[in-house]
Each structure stands twice: as structure tokens, then as C-alpha cells.
Amino acid sequence: MTLGLGPAEWQVVNLSLKVAIWATLASLPFGILAAIALARGRFWGREVLNIAVHLPLVLPPVVTGYLLLVLFGSQGPLGRFFETTLGLTFAFRWTGAALACAIMAFPLMVRAIRLALEAVDPKLEEAAATLGASRLHIFATVTLPLMLPGILAGSVLGFAKALGEFGATITFVSNIPGQTQTIPTAIYSLLQVPGQENAALRLILISIALSAAALVASEWLARNMAKRVRGS
């Protein structure tokens, strides 16, 4: 048994990383906004937003994938909108895989960021206001820096979740080698074919290594950032 990866396997790993990184980075600003709205917002429909954000966590992934297909497919209303305005196509492309991963990872990311925001002492923001800082300036100089450990933890968690996403991805963008085939869908394909257990095992080991690395990095980042933020 060899652990050396062939070009096709490298392609799978690269695509998975690309999908997960984009899913994390593109959803981060929305994750921060959603966390702020849920933690601090006093508006009608806050509960609706809360449910919408958390729905992917409890829905069967195949349902989420199907809804994405209906909304963001080439005939879907949002799919057509993005196609005509931004030239961005999701259906059966890696971008679609990234979208599916982002949606599935979103609740985890928002939860972590929201917890971090709720841990920021509003008394510090009051003090900043008495020193003449505008609300935006307070957010940029006090709230956001103090939330940073939580934002990082949420991002790493989201990234790890995105790497492992299977159900919504395969439903929405299928399992096209070189286009939308990520590590989990590739493992699934290999296990369908007799005699491919070794290739599957290699991807499984890579998957375990990436996930473990993400968790270690998240722990390390959280501890160091927390230390820097508290200044002790």
C-alpha cells in the first residue's frame, strides 16, 4: 500500500481545500453580521433569522441541497440573478460546492462568533463612547478586536465542517471529477467500485489529518488570541 498520491487524488485534495477556503472566507462577513444581528439586534423577525441560520444544522443535508438546486440552479431565480449580474454560475461548478459548504457550515460559524460577541463587555463600549468614539469606531477598535478569538475559532470550525460536507454538495452540484468532486464525494465514489479500497484509504487518512490539523490550529489560535486580547 502506498500513500503517494496520484494526480487525480491531488486534484481532489486541492479542490476540497479551494472549496472549503472560499466557503469560509466568503461567508465570514455574513457570519459576523448575522452574529451581531442575533446577539445585539432588536428588530422584528429576529427569531425568523435565528431559525433560518440554524436550519441547515437540523435539516437533512439532501433537503438543503435540493433547495439550493431549486434556488441557485441555472433555472432558479437566484441562480439566474447571479449569472446575469455577476456572471457567477453555481450549478455543477466548484462555486456551487463552495456555496453548499458555506450554507452547511454557517450555523456553526455564527454560533461561535455570537458567543464571542456576547462575551464582550458592553461597559467597555460605553467607556469608548464617553471618550468620543462613534459607533463604527467603537466596533472597529473595541468590539471586533475582543471578538477576534471567537471569529477565528468560528472560521476554523466552519472550514473543518466545509471540508467534510457531503450530502448537500452531492445533491446540488453532483460528483464530477475535476469540477465538483471533493474528498468526501471522492471517497464515496471509490467505495462504490471494488478494488479501490487503497485509494479510498489514502483519501480517508488525508481527511483525518486535515480535520485534526484544523482542530489543533483552532485550539492554538483561540488560546493565543485570548491571551493577546486579555493582555496577560
Add this chain to the structure above:
Amino acid sequence: MSILLSLHHRFPDMELSIDCTLEGGLTAIFGPSGAGKTSVLRAVAGLLHPDQGRLQIGERLLLDTGAGISVATADRRIGYVFQEPRLFPHMTVAANLRYGEARAKGHALPLGFDPLVALLGLGDLLKRRPATLSGGEGQRVALGRALLSAPDLLLMDEPLSALDTRRKAELLPYFERLRDQVGVPILYVSHDVSEVARLADTVILMEKGQMRAIGPAADVFAGGETGDQISRDVAGAILHVIVAGYDERDGLTEARIGQHPIWVPGRVGAVGDRLRLRLDARDVMLMRELPQGISALNVLPATVLGIAAGPGSGALVRLDHQGQALVARVTKRSVRALGLKPGLALHAIVKSMSVTQERVGTG
């Protein structure tokens, strides 16, 4: 610069009501916990929106609920030192101090960065993080930070209440220097009589949300005309004296009111310094004849101004000593036995040892 303040706000369990005009210096809002003192500061800072209110500092109208005017906290130019330092934990002390600099641009600072750092003794702390500071150090930084934002008014909300006695004693001289040298009007909230007596020029007495009395500190603590404005626990005199010398052998400082000496234990200040002494009304004894063979060192000739009999066995006797108010808390029986009445000349006796260090301040 005069400050016009009027606030009326209904809380579920209390009605807040205060109307006053302040003329610079340090004004203490004094009263028991739950009197609504902090709410007054929060409304002044714009952190609480009163049902009705008006606030004008000099020419600047900051709040007028009738006209729908309420300037945002950030634009009020009012510094706030809270009970706890509230320093930003992710910034160094220096960065904390400079946080309000943006607002200070284009406005005359009461004191520049370096002189203020020197005044508050922050030089060695600049590179440190707030988590490594003691409570007293943290409050000094918070004070510096507020002043460097060039406030027109400084609010201080029980800034010493979270500190132990020793740290309090360390910090009080800084507050006295601030009051005497920086010139920003200060609104200072406290329920500690020794703190207020040492620091305040003017005292606002509050109880259950209502303003009960306002006036020079010495007048308010003397109990006013009727004596019922101040509780028996805090009634006392604030004497302004000048240091005249130090007796090496006995370890006593000689201070004077006019030509009359008052002896204070320990070495306090230098010759010519102005001091203020708080004399608790319960530490003052009255005698009609000049006493002989008595251990108390301070015998002050005084004239009775008024007597306020309380509901219990005690009475508050207000006296005049060379134009300064003295207060003695005695029993009603003594008032009768001595035949005390307004205009009567007698002697007020004060044990030197009752003037403890915490009761001696500058200014």
C-alpha cells in the same frame, strides 16, 4: 463655566428629580446607595435618557427633552471615570490613554500628555497591559484617559469604592491635585463622607432620588438651618486651616484658623499649605467655662448659631468659630443643662487624636 442641570425620570421603584446650577470646581453628589446618584451621572453622559431633562454646559446645550434635543454620548465632550477602570484589555496603557485623542484635536487640553502622565504618576506603566495593573493604577489610567479626551466636564462615579483603604489613601492626593491644578469641573459621586469632605467644594445631598440639599460642603455637612438634611452619621465640620509649623518632640502639626492654633497628629503638609480638616460632630465637646487640666489639645472659642433637636435623644448644635462652621452632636439633656441657645459664647473641645490622617486633606 456654569453648568445647568435638570433631570426628572421615573424608574419602576424610584422617582429621580434634580435641579441645580453648578459653578466649576468639584461638586460631590452624596447620599446612600440607591439614592439615584449614578443615574444622574449616566443621564448627564447620555447613557440614560431621562423622561424630562435639560443640560447646558457653558454655551453648549446638550439635552433639552422639551425641544427634542439630545446630543449623543460621543459628542457631549463629557469624560467619565466609572467605578471600575474599564480599560481596553487589548491595548497598552499608552494606547488606552490616547484613545480619546481624536476628539481632543482642536480643543485645548487641560493638561498635555506628558504633564498629565507625570501628575498621575503613570510614567512606568505606559507599556503595560491593563490586566497587569493594580486597582488603584487602573483608576489612575482611567482618569488620565478621560482627561486626555479634552472633556468640558468630568464625571467620577465612586472611583474609589472598589479599592481597599490603603489604595484609597494613595489615590485621594491625586484627585486633590486634579481638582486644584487641572481646572475641569468635576461631578463626583460618593457615599463615603470622608472622601466627599476631603474633595468637595459643593455638595449635593441626595436621598431616594430626590435632591435634599445643595451648598458649600461645610454648610451641607453642618446640617443646614434645620439640621434634618444630614444624617447623624455624617454630620460634621470642614475647617479650612493653614499649616504654621511642626512640633518635632511631640510629632504634632500646628495649623491655624486666623491666630488660633489647632493641633493635628503627625506631620502634614509644609508651612503655609492650606489644609481642610473634617471634624465629626460626635468628636466635638462643648463647655461653658474655659476648661482646666484637660487632655484635649484643641479648645476653640465659639458662638452657638442654632440647635436642631432630632427625633431621638440627640441634638445637633451649629457653632461659629471665626467665620467657620463647627458642629457638635450632644444629648438633649446637655442642651438643657448648659442652657444652650443661639448667641451663647462657649468653648468647643476637639481631641487632636480624633483628626485622623484620612480626615486631613489639601486645599
